[in-house]
Amino acid sequence: MLRENFDEVEDKISQACIRSGRERSEVTLIAVSKTKPVDMLREIYDCGQRDFGENKPQEMRDKTALLPSDIRWHMIGHLQRNKVKYVVDKACLIHSVDSVRLARAISDEAVKKQCQVPILIEVNVAGEESKFGVSVENTYSLINEISAYPNIHIEGLMTIAPFVEEPEDNRPVFRKLRQLGVDIKAKNINNVNMCIYSMGMTNDYEVAIEEGATMVRVGTGIFGARNYT
Numbered sequence: 001m002l003r004e005n006f007d008e009v010e011d012k013i014s015q016a017c018i019r020s021g022r023e024r025s026e027v028t029l030i031a032v033s034k035t036k037p038v039d040m041l042r043e044i045y046d047c048g049q050r051d052f053g054e055n056k057p058q059e060m061r062d063k064t065a066l067l068p069s070d071i072r073w074h075m076i077g078h079l080q081r082n083k084v085k086y087v088v089d090k091a092c093l094i095h096s097v098d099s100v101r102l103a104r105a106i107s108d109e110a111v112k113k114q115c116q117v118p119i120l121i122e123v124n125v126a127g128e129e130s131k132f133g134v135s136v137e138n139t140y141s142l143i144n145e146i147s148a149y150p151n152i153h154i155e156g157l158m159t160i161a162p163f164v165e166e167p168e169d170n171r172p173v174f175r176k177l178r179q180l181g182v183d184i185k186a187k188n189i190n191n192v193n194m195c196i197y198s199m200g201m202t203n204d205y206e207v208a209i210e211e212g213a214t215m216v217r218v219g220t221g222i223f224g225a226r227n228y229t
């Protein structure tokens, strides 16, 4: 049953790549498995999927212990500094860094564990009150400051676009994130890569791919609706 969802998402990603003249290999699908039981993750793993996204540090840590070690775990949720220890050396990429203090905590933990941690900067492109993420205006200065910290590496940008009925409405948001990245890349900051754009969720990942997403984070479209009760 999940395989059908997975095949459909894969198909839509391929189509969006064709529409925008991109290679399928330029876009990584992250299966967002938060709240879902490991049996369901295993089903998607058996479809060949290896990138999974979680938003709670302890849940991610617990799941890593129960599933194959070749899974790449992405931390996509807001991260508190006291939870950093659960994620560093477990996550292949932390998508949600939006403050100097959090970056400092990740860097300190990475130095302690003697590992390297790739991160993305989460940008609140639409300036929504309710969302985490640094403002577009402050992104460059944040990156500039963080780039000097040891054992962390800025690989690109992430955004959570507004909830909209019509996916097309988020196109300007994706375009803006991409342009911001291009502008920052042009400044050639040491230790800053800007090659990953993590944008697009179940509702709007096709538009995000058309606007240059290199990672899309799809939960509901693969695993079905989440039940938080």
Ligand SMILES: *Cc1c(COP(=O)(O)O)cnc(C)c1O
Pocket: 032, 034, 055, 076, 077, 160, 201, 202, 203, 217, 218, 219, 220, 221
């Ligand atoms: C839950 C979540 C997703 C997946 O959302 P869907 O709409 O279920 O695809 C993507 N990104 C982040 C940061 C999330 O927390």
